[in-house]
Amino acid sequence: MSSRRSLPDDPRLREVAEQLAATRWAASIVDDAYKLVWVSDEMANLLGEQDEGKLGYGKHLLEAQIGETWCKVITDASHVSAFEAELPIMIEGTPGGKEALLETLGGASVGLSDELVTEDMVRRFVEMEPQRPPSVWVNHLEFIQGELPPVKVTEVQIKLYEKDSGEFIGRAFLYGPALAASVLSLVARGEEDMFQRMARLVDPGRRQAAVLFADLEASSVLSRRLPSSAYFKLVRAITTAMDDQVVKHTGIVGKHAGDGVTAFFLAEDLGSPSRAARAAIEAGRGMIETARGAAGEIRDETGLLELDDCVINVGIHWGGALYMGQLVTGGRLEATALGDEVNECARIQETSRAGKILASKALVERLTDDDARALGLDPDSVLYCTIGDIEGASPKAKRDAGGIPVTPL
Numbered sequence: 001m002s003s004r005r006s007l008p009d010d011p012r013l014r015e016v017a018e019q020l021a022a023t024r025w026a027a028s029i030v031d032d033a034y035k036l037v038w039v040s041d042e043m044a045n046l047l048g049e050q051d052e053g054k055l056g057y058g059k060h061l062l063e064a065q066i067g068e069t070w071c072k073v074i075t076d077a078s079h080v081s082a083f084e085a086e087l088p089i090m091i092e093g094t095p096g097g098k099e100a101l102l103e104t105l106g107g108a109s110v111g112l113s114d115e116l117v118t119e120d121m122v123r124r125f126v127e128m129e130p131q132r133p134p135s136v137w138v139n140h141l142e143f144i145q146g147e148l149p150p151v152k153v154t155e156v157q158i159k160l161y162e163k164d165s166g167e168f169i170g171r172a173f174l175y176g177p178a179l180a181a182s183v184l185s186l187v188a189r190g191e192e193d194m195f196q197r198m199a200r201l202v203d204p205g206r207r208q209a210a211v212l213f214a215d216l217e218a219s220s221v222l223s224r225r226l227p228s229s230a231y232f233k234l235v236r237a238i239t240t241a242m243d244d245q246v247v248k249h250t251g252i253v254g255k256h257a258g259d260g261v262t263a264f265f266l267a268e269d270l271g272s273p274s275r276a277a278r279a280a281i282e283a284g285r286g287m288i289e290t291a292r293g294a295a296g297e298i299r300d301e302t303g304l305l306e307l308d309d310c311v312i313n314v315g316i317h318w319g320g321a322l323y324m325g326q327l328v329t330g331g332r333l334e335a336t337a338l339g340d341e342v343n344e345c346a347r348i349q350e351t352s353r354a355g356k357i358l359a360s361k362a363l364v365e366r367l368t369d370d371d372a373r374a375l376g377l378d379p380d381s382v383l384y385c386t387i388g389d390i391e392g393a394s395p396k397a398k399r400d401a402g403g404i405p406v407t408p409l
Contacts, residue, residue, distance in 0.1 A: 008037040008377035021406045026175040036064050075142040092130035135159045137232045147201045152178040191247045204325025208267040210280035213349035215260035217311040230302045245286035249279040252335045278371040284314040284357045315349025318362040347401035351393045362403040
């Protein structure tokens with residue numbers, strides 16, 4: 001994998017950069033004079049900057065890191081701790097030592113706040129002695145991304161040597177989550193393309209999307225009838241099957257509530273409102289089919305249920321201006337959306353019965369002729385009825401979405 005930015009001029013460092021680029025990790029390289037010569041694509045993405053000049057190419061690493069681009073992504077406390085830990089190493093590794101660094105700082109555009117650049121900090125810098133680190137050296141930082149809570153990141157600094165002569169040629173910096181490998185392996189099991197779509201929601205905002213709710217009918221009856229272990233297997237199998245359909249059709253999995261799932265199909269991800277609406281319908285159809293297949297496997301394994309016991313009901317609606325973003329806490333990572341259409345879609349799904357898809361008129365009429373034909377639909381001949389007129393619709397569904405016209409698909 002090649003980098004989107006310039007590779008180092010030094011062929012020895014270029015070889016290192018090419019190897020690091022293939023890992024898709026956040027990384028950077030400085031030469032033997034601590035000049036920044038390369039930033040990986042993922043590092044640039046995390047910094048929110050692609051311009052090499054603003055990233056600090058050609059500058060001393062300290063000058064780059066105290067500039068606005070790098071400053072804005074770590075906490076004030078991390079700036080202070082990094083100052084204490086890394087400056088003695090920079091003094092040792094910079095030609096000209098402390099005097100050269102002071103000269104660099106004198107001409108630098110500083111992005112640090114006045115609260116951080118105190119007289120005491122400057123005094124401590126002047127008093128610092130150079131420190132030679134081991135060949136591999138580790139520091140920890142708190143990374144900031146948008147309005148999300150800070151996350152702890154491990155910085156690994158590795159000295160680089162020419163493979164034949166052993167000559168010192170620079171340093172590589174690797175940045176990764178401060179997680180145990182056993183924990184990271186769980187996080188990594190998710191579907192990468194969907195996580196990339198979620199990553200684009202780091203800045204909340206208005207978006208057009210098809211909204212899908214799906215749920216297991218009569219789940220409370222099943223949970224009472226089946227042993228807890230068998231019911232757990234059933235819910236896990238069905239939830240996995242439904243999530244797979246969302247991912248397959250370029251959607252984003254939202255909240256899981258019990259044995260139900262929420263999903264969003266963004267027009268910007270699919271290319272158009274029509275494609276987003278089509279993807280939601282295809283995913284809904286796929287959920288009904290694959291969830292039945294997953295239930296069949298549990299039936300064959302346990303002999304405790306019938307396929308007719310496992311019915312998935314789906315509701316699909318259109319959100320023209322959903323406010324979407326990431327919801328990240330210490331206990332979960334998910335995409336969420338706010339808007340009347342989300343609540344309305346939940347009520348549409350509640351009203352669906354017997355393994356059917358109920359789709360709103362607002363969604364069906366987003367389909368172009370080509371996408372409608374691919375789905376076997378003719379939007380010009382579809383008949384609708386309102387949620388309030390459907391027999392069995394709950395009082396809550398009538399209250400929140402009674403006037404929404406829907407049709408079974």
